[in-house]
Amino acid sequence: MVEKIIFFKLNKLLERALLQMIKKNSETELKVYSIQKEDEDSTKNLFKNEYFRGAFFEYTVNKRDSCKKINIINQLSPKTKIYVFSNKITDELVSLLEYRKINKIILMPLSYQDVKQVITELSDSKNIDVDPTVIKLRRLIINQQFKKTYSELLAICSKLKDQISSENISDELDKIGQLILKSDENSKKLKFFSDFDLDLLEHKSSDPIIEFFIFELMDIFYQNKLIQKKPIFVDVFKYINQNIESDLYLSNVASQSNISASYLSREISNEFGFSFNKYIQVKKVEDAKKKFYFDGEKVIDVSFKLSFSEPSYFSKIFKKIQGETPIQYKKSILLDKEKAGSKK
Structure with a gap:
């Protein structure tokens, strides 16, 4: 079965890279549509008549236009999985994730592993969803006091450990940090894995690393929150x-x-x-x-x-x-x- 995916106004270099990855990694045939000029009515007609397995947007440009089209897709084709390329995490993107209007944020510069995972999931016809544990963690940190979040730290980390591989732990946790802090500048404070790499290679045990990271993440968040006030x-x-x-x-x-x-x-x-x-x-x-x-x-x-x-x-x-x-x-x-x- 041929699955259809669609690119909305991606820059040519990004589009070319994605096409190469699709060709190399897709386990089933994916037919790619590339849209450079498309108004709202055309988008509505397109999604009324066609089903697309995935839709890809570049959020660094045409943000308002992208949001309008994302809303149209959610209304007309709720099963379509929506992926957004962005050079940073913003409040708007986090809101779209929280309300399940998009399925994944792919940070640029482009990570081969991220795109490969998305393509594999699309070709496998699996249901891709937002990680509810990370969303819960963010809501907890934003809406509750440090004490409340800390009391649930072990339970949260226990759920996260099943979703994070020890081989890519630093990259995966750094993405969580960027989602929570919503800033590349802040997330750099969390890059303390260089001191831990030898230990990870020796023990392959990620559980305590996750807990240490999440604690530092929430500590930085609450400290910065008070500093802003x-x-x-x-x-x-x-x-x-x-x-x-x-x-x-x-x-x-x-x-x-x-x-x-x-x-x-x-x-x-x-x-x-x-x-x-x-x-x-x-x-x-x-x-x-x-x-x-x-x-x-x-x-x-x-x-x-x-x-x-x-x-x-x-x-x-x-x-x-x-x-x-x-x-x-x-x-x-x-x-x-x-x-x-x-x-x-």
């Missing part, structure tokens, strides 16, 4: 992030940032849903988990490195936040690595 918090978070291993008391952070302790406490509580001290404890526990996973450090060493007065107090805080003791956590990640290693 109160620019003075640039200094607050800069000091906290750079000194997370030190003793971070409300009074000394406030003093370093030239604001009152009561003001700092109130704003952190309002934005994050945690007291200042609890927020710092959460960040220290997340930092400890990285030290356990990547460096295999001992509990006693990590507790002192993070400026806890006693290992027993560190273990108490860790269990209260993580739900298990540091020793139990270390055992679980060791087992996780062993299982991942056995799959090599």
Whole structure:
């Protein structure tokens, strides 16, 4: 069976690249239509009389025109899968994803792997859908306090791990970061995978990596959110992030940032849903988990490195936040690595 797909006003270079990929990777015959000039009435007539498996738009140009045609396709041919090429994630595109008006954003410069996946799915006649877990994560982060999102972190990561391959983990998580932060500039802050590559190659275990990434993602988001409201918090978070291993008391952070302790406490509580001290404890526990996973450090060493007065107090805080003791956590990640290693 011949499946039809349609290109709407794609630039010639992009169109040529797609045609080459289709020819090389399509498992069934895909007939390609290329439309360079098409008004709304013509688009309506086209989709009334023809069924297209997929429609491709370039969102960097003719945004308004593209949105109109996307709406027409949704009304007349709801089974048509819509893909949008864009050089960045925008609020408009995220809204289209959230309301399921488009099926995928393909970031440019063009990724061969992304396009190959789309072409394969089209030729297999599979139903391609927006990843609901990522959409839920974005809605949760945008609409809820840090505390609420953090309470669901493990559940979200558990769902994500089944959808992300360890071979492409850095690329796939970076795309999630761009979707949440909607900015290439912000997402660059999340590119910390270069330090993790050797570990990934050795252990092939993606579960903790996903959790570490999502925590950093949400932490950056909420910090930036408060900074946009109160620019003075640039200094607050800069000091906290750079000194997370030190003793971070409300009074000394406030003093370093030239604001009152009561003001700092109130704003952190309002934005994050945690007291200042609890927020710092959460960040220290997340930092400890990285030290356990990547460096295999001992509990006693990590507790002192993070400026806890006693290992027993560190273990108490860790269990209260993580739900298990540091020793139990270390055992679980060791087992996780062993299982991942056995799959090599």
